Amino acid sequence: MFVMASESDWEPSPLGEAISFYYLITTYSKNLLEKMTWLKDLFGTEKPIIGMAHFKPLPGDPRFCTLAEPVKATPQASAELVEATTPASAELVEATTPASAELVEATPNLSDFTLQAGQALRRDIEALQEGGVDGIMLSNEGSIPWMTNPPTITATSMAAQIGIARSAIHIPFGVHVIWGPKATLDLAAAVDADYGWEVFTGVYASDFGLFSNVRLFFEVVPEAAVYLGGCSIIDQVRSTIFNALPDALCVAGLKPGEPADLEVVSQIKTINSEVPVLVSTGVKENTVAEQLAVADGAIVGSALKKDGNLWNHVDVDRVRSFMRVVRSARA
């Protein structure tokens, strides 16, 4: 793997320079050739839809609440995280499915948070798959407000819950530890994920060798942020593609649920048509056709949740209906 820390560090001999340059070019072109097909190879379709399964607040998160009492079924309980003022109203204490009841019975000491949360994640994953998405992204939305260097407990709790849910997953899946690129790579390696999604640019290039089987989605236009120094988006992405060899690029809107600027997406597409560009926020049933006309795929969360609310559980009917629109857009 060719890694260049910075231009000033790079002062090889003329011969070394030539060899390094040759290596860079061959690696780079091989990488690009491969890029033309990997998205379709992995997901089995052009313009894949990656559905998000969001974790509830995790231990150590501000919104985490412990469930000291045994969980009671509360069918009418609101799923709204924002309304979860008491443990009983949190969605993760909802009535357990037969599968989880079985598990609880087999492990009498474990009718508790980890298991409940793992089962809730499992149900969201099953709903996404039943509704027909092409891939899954497991992401700790519930850890809001997010940290750029999340503590060990975050990825570790996610790993435990993914372990509980893993046997239900039978399509490609990836992970996202918001906003920790290193933690994302650690989690991806720990759970053997197919891809990771983060704001990686440049800094983490040296880790590529170790996690070579994990595809990296670079969020080049992150939420709630602006590139320092006023570099144009096109120049920024051009250098990211050259320097960091991303597997795919993601363009986000201002926050979850808000659409990416399609003009920016199409500008990015003109730089290099071989690196897939995905839109990663604000993709909805009534906009997805237009968005997929420009983008190579989409990561979708809020639109697939009950009432289109980010903090609700995945609604299989909404997934089905959404995927019907996607399939006719692809045709």
Next chain:
Amino acid sequence: MNSWVNELFGVKKPVIAMCHFQALPRDRDYDEKRGIDWIIESARADLKALQDGGVDGVMFSNERSMPWMTKVEQIIPTTMAFVIGQILSDVRIPYGVNVIWDPTACIDLAVATKASFVREIFTGAYASDFGLWAPNCGEIVRHQRALNGQNVKLFFNITPEAAVYLGGRDLASVARSTVFNNSPDAICVSGMTAGMETSLQDLTVVKDAIPQTPVFANTGVRLENVQAQLAVADGCITGTTFKRDGYIWNEVDVKRVRAFMDKVKEIRK
């Protein structure tokens, strides 16, 4: 005295069996070809043999992450959490975790997997094979509290393996001040390495010094010495003797577990 021990494990003088994980990603001995799936399947098989053999509790540890670190990398507890999550539906007895030799990561993993207990070096200052060794117990316990992990029971190993207490304090006074300063849920007394017998004299000294605190024999308990060890100790943590041919890196042999547990049940009568 040690009512929480009897309550959690449902017996007096419980036997906590070690479930040693294969080497993990980033470890020297990690087997990339067999990958994570092999770690999961090995752990699942050992867990089954231990439970079928009748042990009272199980502790998951990264025994094969040698040489160990006193501050581990994130990948270690994260992979362990994934493995435990995958086999959790098979677990029928109380379980604990040990991220060797990192007490903070132990707390992280225990909270993430809802484990009932952890074992580590939480106190003291040692010269050891791992360098200068001086954990900060106050910080660790505050970390535990911040993660809502107060229910996790802490087994304090006060005679760490491959280490000597700096300044040469005697074991009885270490035991007494550890209990006063840190209120440990249990104390562990160990031999020099995994598999080496805990000195009966050390066990007796510690038990006499802190009669109100559960004291566990932490290494080298086997069929031939379990009667003598449990005559003093309130329980034991046992790994090597359950492995095929009594060799630490072999898989768990259910016949050896049964023979050991039959003997223990007799002793408990």
